Amino acid sequence: EDKVVQSPLSLVVHEGDTVTLNCSYEVTNFRSLLWYKQEKKAPTFLFMLTSSGIEKKSGRLSSILDKKELFSILNITATQTGDSAIYLCAVEGGVRKTSGSRLTFGEGTQLTVNP
């Protein structure tokens, strides 16, 4: 059974702090690892990682994947109150490339950024 474990489950910081969120996984037929931000409704896509050691960046957010050690981190620098959300890590596995695939989500990290 595919498994995704995120840590910490909850984090409270002050504006301007830097945070690191962790995601470890076990999955058969690994295809990719995805990070999402969820506020009130739908998860919004942040990053998709398929190759080890290549950092993806988007503004103050960055992420990297280690396929040997089976984990990923999401970094947020100079945090703002608008970064407060649940950050979900999901791993994509599948049976066949043409069958669609299943995303297995971790429990999420609840990030609260205080002014």
Place this chain on the structure above:
Amino acid sequence: DTEVTQTPKHLVMGMTNKKSLKCEQHMGHRAMYWYKQKAKKPPELMFVYSYEKLSINESVPSRFSPECPNSSLLNLHLHALQPEDSALYLCASSQVLGRRYGYTFGSGTRLTVV
């Protein structure tokens, strides 16, 4: 159009009712998904459609019946639900191959079964 549209946004139904949730996308994605999300829990996969054919059913009870009438539409028919089925139901879509941009989720339907 880079959105997945779900209707209705909220639904309250009795245990003997029949209702349907609808999902639509016009991004040319040929894989579509239903996820269920309970409060303070991550989304859990229910069904996957690939090229309008059901490819994954995660042992979902038969009171949930998915349908993919064409490449842009995905429905979830509900019948004889239980109060524990109350949750946020999320639809998502993706390319089947080369999913460079991941999955796009709709805003969900908040379902309450009374």
